[in-house]
Amino acid sequence: MAHELSTSYLRDSLALFRYYKKLTERAMEQVTDEQLFAVLDGEMNSIAIIVKHLAGNMRSRWRDFLTSDGEKPDRKRDTEFEDPPATRAALTTLWEEGWNYMFTALDPLSDADIERTIVIRGEPHSVMQAINRQIAHYSYHCGQIVFLAKHLQARQWKALTVPRGKSEEFNPRVASKEISQR
Numbered sequence: 063m064a065h066e067l068s069t070s071y072l073r074d075s076l077a078l079f080r081y082y083k084k085l086t087e088r089a090m091e092q093v094t095d096e097q098l099f100a101v102l103d104g105e106m107n108s109i110a111i112i113v114k115h116l117a118g119n120m121r122s123r124w125r126d127f128l129t130s131d132g133e134k135p136d137r138k139r140d141t142e143f144e145d146p147p148a149t150r151a152a153l154t155t156l157w158e159e160g161w162n163y164m165f166t167a168l169d170p171l172s173d174a175d176i177e178r179t180i181v182i183r184g185e186p187h188s189v190m191q192a193i194n195r196q197i198a199h200y201s202y203h204c205g206q207i208v209f210l211a212k213h214l215q216a217r218q219w220k221a222l223t224v225p226r227g228k229s230e231e232f233n234p235r236v237a238s239k240e241i242s243q244r
Contacts, residue, residue, distance in 0.1 A: 076165070
């Protein structure tokens with residue numbers, strides 16, 4: 063994620079959400095359709111199950127974000143860990159729907175809205191607290207997806223950020239020093 067100086071909490075938060083969404087999509091693109099459903103052991107979730115859980119959470123948290131409890135009565139969280147969509151296309155649709163709930167809720171807000179109070183599971187949160195809670199939650203699960211994809215792809219894995227052994231090439235201070243020495 064390119065760094066951009068900002069004083070807008072919402073703009074920074076949306077940039078983080080977009081970064082983790084894209085990073086995770088780039089990881090999922092590297093696995094086969096079968097690998098989306100692979101589990102490492104009986105206690106692990108597949109990429110598909112994690113996507114289903116994230117989408118369920120996003121639907122519950124962000125639908126009617128400012129006006130209803132973030133834990134909707136129609137959410138059945140335990141079922142998010144069962145029976146994922148059967149195809150990559152269906153999984154992608156579910157993924158996009160979840161993120162759409164989030165972006166639709168946050169895009170129209172202003173920085174003045176971050177102090178408003180919303181409710182999650184009957185407990186009051188500022189909008190900022192709710193956003194921080196979800197950034198932490200989504201980055202946690204996005205990291206799980208990246209880990210699984212990298213594990214499943216092993217030697218075929220293409221780095222999503224700075225590749226091993228390439229840190230110096232991506233360090234602007236080192237790169238500008240080398241350029242000035244040429």
